Amino acid sequence: MMDTNNNNTKSSSLKLYHELMANKVGEILLVSCPYDAFIMEEEGRLSTRIINEYKGLNLSKPPRLTWVASALDAFKRLETKKFDLIIAMPSLDGMDVYAFGAEVKEKYSDLPFFMLLHNTCDIDNYICKNNSAIIDRTYIWGGNTDLLLAIIKNFEDEMNVDFDTENASVRVIIMVEDSPYHYSSFLPVLYRQIVLQTQSVIDDSINEEHRLLKMRGRPKVLVAHSYEEAIALYEKYKPYLLSVFSDMRYPKNGVEDKAAGFKLLTKIKKEIPDLPLLVLSTEEHNREKVVDIPAVFINKNSSNLNDRIKSFFVSYLGFGAFIFRMPDGEEIARVNNLRSLEKLLSEIPDESIVYHAMNNDFSRWFMARSEIDFALQLKPYQISDFPDPQDLKKFLIESIHARRKGYGQGQIIDFDSKKFDSDTNFVKIGNGSLGGKARGLAFMASQIKKDPSLQEKFPDIEINIPQTFVISTQGFKSFIEENGLLRLLETDTKLEDREIVEQFVKARLPDWLRKSMRAYLQDVRYPIAVRSSSLFEDAHYQPFAGLYNTYMLPNAHPNLEKRLGQLIIAIKLVYASTYLKAPRSYAKSTMHRTEDEEMAVVLQQLTGTVYNNYFYPAISGVAQSYNFYPISHLKAEEGITHIALGLGKIVMEGGPTLRFCPKYPQFLTQFSMIDD
Incomplete structure (x- = not known):
């Protein structure tokens, strides 16, 4: 199904792609x-x-x-x-x-x-x-x-190809052409297709860094002018080849050889049977010869040359949408991204899945989308590895799902209502700040991904941050400005908390934010914690912790408008808590100004279990890195943890909880006897 070179175990981290x-x-x-x-x-x-x-x-x-x-x-x-x-x-x-x-x-x-x-x-x-x-x-x-742009890109490809292939397995297209007339004509066409593919992949990226990854990981184009130059490039970049485009007639051993292209491509096809090859020639009689290679033939004098080259990119190199076909060539469906592919695979006939797997179409499409390491992970598998096509489907679906979750894990993904993926772990809407709490959650998510030691220590436990959606401080600023709520902070206005809450509830949420919340709820049906995340909330010094409100929503009503209304009220109430008496008084005591405070809102999945139409929250707790009251052999720097069943309200209010040191979890002093 998908053959491979196992030495291509290169790092695909975003840090690496910055160096490409x-x-x-x-x-x-x-x-x-x-x-x-x-x-x-x-x-x-x-x-x-x-x-x-x-x-x-x-x-x-x-x-x-x-x-x-x-x-x-x-x-x-x-x-x-x-x-x-x-x-x-x-x-x-x-x-x-x-x-x-x-x-x-x-x-x-x-x-x-x-x-x-x-x-x-x-x-x-x-x-x-x-x-x-x-x-x-x-x-x-x-x-x-376009020629000057192609000249620049081709020169840059030559300068970067060694590092980029060795470190990120970037793909390479070799073009063998000795005529300046023709390579000057072909290069702009090749790069135009690569640019269009890159732009389509960029549009499907999760954030700016991911766009950078996709853009810098585009295929490189290298030009050879003779048989010897072509062989040298082929041998050097053989593990990274995406395709070879070749004329039939060009120099070999210093003499023009009318069959040089045939000899080159026959050798390559013998060594890499599934590599797509394209012959570009002005001699029509070569059309029959290339069948013996086999390769695709395009006449350089064709009136629709550009369209035919574009068709080759789409049909053989995996560019553009993935087109599902039956073995007879009939098109039955097409998808433009990984998420759509994952969702559609279960509906595709088995014959089509087997047909594309046999032709290496899946991994080739992933390659073209700069999902290089993912494609290389799949390529060792053969159809014979699966008892039946249903197992193959299941494997592809699970692999794609794990891939999509994997490259989003630990990343802050920009929200797009048209492409929102409910499987994404951490999403941000707006250009403002995440606020203190959300910033801490994002940091923990990135650390869990960067340092696998914790997951390796507990292999049977999935350790992650509950699915998180953050409305940045831009939402708060727009809400305050559009409704003129800053007047509530005027010194001659002494409103009670109840009156402030009423003013906020009556105010209108910005239209862009309301639309985003609707798109969010269309895909999210689990219970939600609506949490505050202000700029000052988790500051190292004089934090505003515990001063703002959190609201729990079952998010279970069958009517979307009802659920949307409840969510909007909860967001407004979190916004309102910024102006309540307790936070304002605390701000004065710490030399902060309430008008400088801005509120982001965290919409976070509640963890727990559904049983008979009831949702039972799991364990909640607080872990502290320093234990101010160590006993027995415990040390202060070993920390202390407080946990309880449920939502954790009792933990935050200092109620009776289970206390233990993370280093000695079985040492439970609360259950000790006097004799102990």
């Missing part, structure tokens, strides 16, 4: 006559395209173009500024482009020098000359501004 694509093109020196520069720039459109492209991929610092008209001006610039790349056009003032390139290489040997041709006469004069020692790469520009 580390080498960037920041400064480009464009050397050409004024007319050529004007044609390329098209009154500023080229620079705008580059900036927009980088914004679309959530990339910062797009490369900057510096234009000069002569070789003399170019050297003046090079003396005062560091450039990452030179792109030169033949029509230079005062010096031939080859002479200019030779002098650049003499003075700046490590600086890449690319030649860009667009004039018919220039192409005829320069295209056949072998000056590879001077010109690192030659491109032919036909007016498509």
